[in-house]
Structure formats: structure tokens, C-alpha cells
Amino acid sequence: MKKIYRILLLALMIGVASGCTRQNNDVNNQKVQEQKEKSDDKSTEKSDSKKLYVSFYPIEYMAKEIAKDKIDVVNVMPKGATVHDWEPTAQDIKNLSDSKMLIVNGLGLEGWLEDVKSSLKNTEIVDSSTNIDKIKAEEEHEHDHDHEEHEHDHDHEEKEHGHDHEHHHHGEFDPHVWMSPKQARIQMKNVYEAIIKFDSENKDFYEKNYKELDKKFEELDKKYTEVLAPQKDKYFIVPHEAFGYLARDYEINQVPIEGINSDSEPDLNKMKELTNFAKSHKINTVFYEMGESDKIANSLAKEINAKTAGLSTIEAKTQDIEDGKDNYFSLLEKNLDAISQAK
Numbered sequence: 001m002k003k004i005y006r007i008l009l010l011a012l013m014i015g016v017a018s019g020c021t022r023q024n025n026d027v028n029n030q031k032v033q034e035q036k037e038k039s040d041d042k043s044t045e046k047s048d049s050k051k052l053y054v055s056f057y058p059i060e061y062m063a064k065e066i067a068k069d070k071i072d073v074v075n076v077m078p079k080g081a082t083v084h085d086w087e088p089t090a091q092d093i094k095n096l097s098d099s100k101m102l103i104v105n106g107l108g109l110e111g112w113l114e115d116v117k118s119s120l121k122n123t124e125i126v127d128s129s130t131n132i133d134k135i136k137a138e139e140e141h142e143h144d145h146d147h148e149e150h151e152h153d154h155d156h157e158e159k160e161h162g163h164d165h166e167h168h169h170h171g172e173f174d175p176h177v178w179m180s181p182k183q184a185r186i187q188m189k190n191v192y193e194a195i196i197k198f199d200s201e202n203k204d205f206y207e208k209n210y211k212e213l214d215k216k217f218e219e220l221d222k223k224y225t226e227v228l229a230p231q232k233d234k235y236f237i238v239p240h241e242a243f244g245y246l247a248r249d250y251e252i253n254q255v256p257i258e259g260i261n262s263d264s265e266p267d268l269n270k271m272k273e274l275t276n277f278a279k280s281h282k283i284n285t286v287f288y289e290m291g292e293s294d295k296i297a298n299s300l301a302k303e304i305n306a307k308t309a310g311l312s313t314i315e316a317k318t319q320d321i322e323d324g325k326d327n328y329f330s331l332l333e334k335n336l337d338a339i340s341q342a343k
Ligand SMILES: [Zn+2]
Pocket: 084, 176, 240, 241, 242, 260, 261, 262, 313, 315
């Protein structure tokens, strides 16, 4: 997909549609619609302006726990989409541009945001990573570009348009703040403050919910500290570099198979390096990403005679989340169980 063209098209669409109310797809009714819009222009509030948009599941969870049924919280990412490579459609951007507020994780997690910001002039974008003690992202491996199936497409695109496609995802800092209950508490405070700005009339209601949620995460934070304290400085092999804040906050060390953007499958050298490291540290568990292939974890585990187990990066909204079997909080609890059992 030629992203640049799509963005240009979007800019055009949004430009044309600005000042209008809902778009009507029925071409035959266009005239009628235009007249209607003229008369409705000022009185009609766009329905999307009542919606509070969020960029991915953990923020959706926080916002819904705080707002409950008082606000229509909408996650821009569809079920199953993964946060590091998802990009909005034209309709998504149209919806976002009609909304009053969008809460994002920040720290470059939403790689698509820079490109669409100019289309969201009337949408307040709230960065939920404000006040977080950030971790600087390390440079990606130099073989980062060698694995992509569509490498050549990207190369052409870059040359033709002088646009650095591959690097638009890469922030200066590690974005995986939601993976640590300690950081999640800061994030939900930011979400709460955004919500009372979005709808100040129900402040007391939101405040009560926020305090309950914060208490729950405060206890989870304590549990992480207590459970992991005796395991201080241990290493755990993770599917991608998503556990930096968790590792820092609870004093353990992640050994990532893939990089911070989950887009650098290990080559033979990297696998050899991991094998040697795991053997010398007598690591007994290799974690794979729940909901994704465990192939690499399995082959590494076989090499070092270890077992595999799942961890969730909570980056996608899964069917189990949708069905209410899992949620952000329960997945953080499961992660702690899994990590604490690994040696
Ligand atoms: Zn990630």
C-alpha cells in the first residue's frame, strides 16, 4: 500500500469534508444533502465529537474503568491488530478528526500519529506518558531491514518520495510503559485528568472510579515488588523488547529475542548469542508472545533444554479480552505469575 498517496488522499478528503456533518454515500442524494448541511451547519453536533478516542487497548481499559457508561470510549484499533504496525484507514482518520479528544500512549508507540496530526487540528491529543521516567530506546540492530518480505516495496517508496517509511515507528524512548504497574498508575492519572477535561460535569463520578482503579494497581505494584524481590537481577528471555519498564521497576533483566518494535526476527548470530547466554545463565524458560507464533521460542528452548511459556504484551485486543475472559489487569497478573516461575 502506497502510504503517502493514501495520506494525501486523506488530507484531501478531510479538507473537502471539513465543515460538513456526516457524509452521505448516496451520490443521488448529494444535492439534498448539501442543502440540508447548509441549514444544519451550526446546529448539528457531529456524533463523533461525543466519543472519546483512545489509541490502543490498555488505554481503552483505563478510560472505560474511569468513565464507565458516561462516555463512549472508542479504541481506534480493531480487534486483533497489533500496535507496532497498525495504521489508520481514511475512515479512521475522518472519525478522529471529528472527535474532540484522542488519548495516546505516546513515546512513538503510535507511529502513524505524526503523519495524521495535521489532519487532527480540532482534536486534542493527550499523551498519557507525560511525567513518566522514560527509558531511552537503544539503537535497533543493523540487520533490522533484512528480514521484511516487502523490503523492496519500502525501498522504492523511500526513494520515490524521499520519505523514511521504516523509521516512522521508531521513537527516541521505549514506549512500553503500560507493562509496569508502577508506570501504569502514572498513565491512568493522565487518562483521568483527560477525562475530567473531556466531561467536567461528572468529575466526582470519574474521581471515585479513578481512585478505585489506582488502588487496584497500587496493590498490583506491591505484589510485583514482593514477588520479584527475591529474584532480583535475574534474566528472563522475552519475545520482544516490551518489558523494559517492568524490568527496571522491579529490578530484573529482560533478554529480548526481538527489538523494541517487534520487527527484527533474530538471525543465526543472534540465536547463537541467545543460546550461549541462556546456557551460561541456566535459563529454564523461553517466553513467547501470547497470541503469536511460538516457533522461535520453541527452537531456542530446544537448544538450551528449556520450556516455553506465554507472556502478554497487551498490545492487541484479543478475542479473550473481547469475551471478558482477560483484561489489562488480569494479564498483568498472569505476566507476574509466569515471570516469577521462570528461572
Ligand atoms: Zn511492543
